[in-house]
Amino acid sequence: FSNVDLLIVGAGFYGATIAERVANELQKNVLLIDRRSHIGGNAYSEFDSETGIEVHRYGAHLFHTPNETVWTYLNRFTGFTDYKHRVYSTYRDQVYAMPINLGTISQFFNRRLSPAEARTLIADQAAEMAGRNPANLEEKAISLIGRPLYEAFIRGYTAKQWQTDPRDLPEHIITRLPVRYTYDNRYFNDKYEGLPVDGYAAIFERMLNHPKINIALGVDFFSLKSSLPPGLPIVYTGPIDRYFDYSEGELGWRTIDFEKETVNTGDFQGMAVMNYADETIPFTRILEFRHFNPERSYQTEKTVIVREYSRSAQRKDEPYYPIDTRQDKDVFLRYRVRAEAEVNVHFGGRLGTYRYLDMHQAIGAALKAFESRVVPHFTEGRILG
Ligand code: FDA
Numbered sequence: 001f002s003n004v005d006l007l008i009v010g011a012g013f014y015g016a017t018i019a020e021r022v023a024n025e026l027q028k029n030v031l032l033i034d035r036r037s038h039i040g041g042n043a044y045s046e047f048d049s050e051t052g053i054e055v056h057r058y059g060a061h062l063f064h065t066p067n068e069t070v071w072t073y074l075n076r077f078t079g080f081t082d083y084k085h086r087v088y089s090t091y092r093d094q095v096y097a098m099p100i101n102l103g104t105i106s107q108f109f110n111r112r113l114s115p116a117e118a119r120t121l122i123a124d125q126a127a128e129m130a131g132r133n134p135a136n137l138e139e140k141a142i143s144l145i146g147r148p149l150y151e152a153f154i155r156g157y158t159a160k161q162w163q164t165d166p167r168d169l170p171e172h173i174i175t176r177l178p179v180r181y182t183y184d185n186r187y188f189n190d191k192y193e194g195l196p197v198d199g200y201a202a203i204f205e206r207m208l209n210h211p212k213i214n215i216a217l218g219v220d221f222f223s224l225k226s227s228l229p230p231g232l233p234i235v236y237t238g239p240i241d242r243y244f245d246y247s248e249g250e251l252g253w254r255t256i257d258f259e260k261e262t263v264n265t266g267d268f269q270g271m272a273v274m275n276y277a278d279e280t281i282p283f284t285r286i287l288e289f290r291h292f293n294p295e296r297s298y299q300t301e302k303t304v305i306v307r308e309y310s311r312s313a314q315r316k317d318e319p320y321y322p323i324d325t326r327q328d329k330d331v332f333l334r335y336r337v338r339a340e341a342e343v344n345v346h347f348g349g350r351l352g353t354y355r356y357l358d359m360h361q362a363i364g365a366a367l368k369a370f371e372s373r374v375v376p377h378f379t380e381g382r383i384l385g
Contacts, residue, residue: 001229004031004214005378009221010237012041013359014349016207017073017366018235018374023212025370026378030213035220038201039208041237041349042320043359045200048289050262051302054199055289058318059256059308060273061200064193065360071192073367077206080194081295085187089275091152098275099187100149101180108152115181122146122179140171145179156279161254161310170325195292233377233384235369237349239319240335248334249327251354252312253319259283259307266300283307322354344384346373 001007005028008015016039019030038044042058062085065071087098096104105118113121125146134140137158141150154177158166196203208215221238228234236243241251272291276283287306290298313319322328332354339347348369350357357365377384 001031001232003029004232005029006031006233006235006374007228008032008235008237010034010041010349010351011036011039011204011208011215011217012237012349013043013362014237014352014357014366015041015235016204017363018348018370019213020207020210021367021370022374022378023210026375027212028378031216032208032213033216033219033221033224035218037218039204039215039217040201043200044204047199048262048304051299051304053289053298053304054293054296055260055304055306056200056287056292057258059258059306059320060287060292061359062188062193063195063359064188064190065358065364066190066192067360067364068191069367070360070364074203074363078203079197080192081197081293083195083292083294084193085273086185086271087187087273087275088271089153089157089277090281091156091277095274096153097185098153099178099180099185100145100153101183101185103183103185104153105149105179108149118181122149125149134171136167136171137169137173138166140174141166141177144174144177149179153277157275157277157284159279160276160282160284163311231344233344233346235346235348235374235384237347237352239351240332240339240347240354243347243352244335244338248338249331250315251319251331251335252323252325252328253317254310254321254323255313255317256320257309257311259309261305261307263303263305264301265303268303268305283309319351321356324354328354340385342385344377346384 006022008019008030011032011034015032019032022028022030043061044058045054045056045061048055063080089096089098096107102113102115102118106113122145125148126143128147129139129143134143138155141154155166162169268288269286273285273287275285285308289304312323346369347353348366349362373384376382
C-alpha cells in the first residue's frame, strides 16, 4: 500500500466515478477493489457466450436522468442508443400497458373513456377510503387508484415482491402510484434516456483505464482491513452494517433470484419487460434482453430470457432493495453516527448509505462527494468523511 493515496471499496458507479475523478483531476494513486470478479457493480452486463446477446447480470438496467451534469459526464465514456423503456403487464391472460394510463384504464374497464371521465371514475373508486387514514399498503393503494385497478395490477405483484400480504405491509411503502390520464406509456419521464451503445462493461473499462488506477478483483475488503496502514483514506461502498460487523443490528434488504433461460425462438415475448400481476404466477416479471438493443443484428434462432423471483435477503444473498422499515431506519441512523466518527472513511453508494439509488443518482452523488469531500482532503488536508 506504500504508494496508494486512496483505497476505494466497490467498483460500481459510485466507486468508479470517484476513482476516475481522483486519477484524472488530482493525479493521485487509487487502489480500487471489488470482491466480485468484474468491475461495474450491479450495472455490469456481459455478452452471452451462446447467443451474443447482452445480458444485464443483476437485473434490467435502464439508464435515464434529468441531470445534465451526470448526462454530460457519462457521455464522455459512452454513446447512448435511443432506446425508450416501456413495460407491459400480464393479468388474467390479457396484456396491459404500464404505468397505468388511459389505454390501460379503457382496456381494463372495456370502454372508451375521455381523460376527464377516467379521472372521475378512478376518483369515485378511490372514494371508498374517503375520510379514513389508510392503515396498510392495500388501503393506501385503494385510496390512490381505487379497488379494481389495485386488485388487478398492484395486489398480486406487491405480494410477490414482498412475499407478504399487502394488508400486512405498512402504508408508507407507497407514497404515490402513477396514473396517467393520457395514452403516454413511456416508463420514464426524464429528459435523457438510452442504453450504452456497446454495453455497460465498456463504460467502466473506459472510466478506469488510467495508469493511476489499480484494480484488484476478487478481493474482499474485510480480508485486508487489518493490514491497512493506519489513516489510509478509504471510500467504502459496501454494506454499512457489515463495516461495523453488524454491531447495531442487521439492515433489511430484498433480493432477487434470476432464472436465466435460452429459448429456441427469435422472439419470446415481443418486448423487453413483461410484468406478471397474477399472484398464482410465482415470478414477478420476465426480461427478454434482445429487445433492449433492437439496433443490433442478433441471431434470430435463440433468445435469452430471465425470470425474476423476489424475496427478503439473508446475509449470504445479494442485497438489492432496502426494506427500510421504521426499525431499519433507526438501525441505519445509529450506523450513520458511527460512520461520521470514522476518521478518513467516506461511506457512499447504495450499500454504504442504505438507499435505493438509480445509476444517475449514484454517479451524481459521487461527483458531489468528490468536490465536497475528496478534493478538500487532498488539497487542504481535511479529514475524509
Ligand atoms: P453497486 O452495488 O453497483 O457497487 C457496489 C460494489 O461494492 C459491488 O460491486 C460489490 O461487490 C462491492 N463490495 C461490497 N462489499 C464489498 C467488500 N466487502 N469488499 C469489496 N467489494 C465490496 N438503476 C437505474 O438507473 N436504472 C435501472 O434500470 C436499474 N435497475 C436496477 C435493477 C436491480 C435489480 C437493482 C438491484 C438495481 C437497479 N438499479 C437501476 C440501480 C443500480 O444498480 C445502482 O444505482 C448502482 O448499482 C449503484 O452503484 P453503487 O456503486 O452505489 O453500488
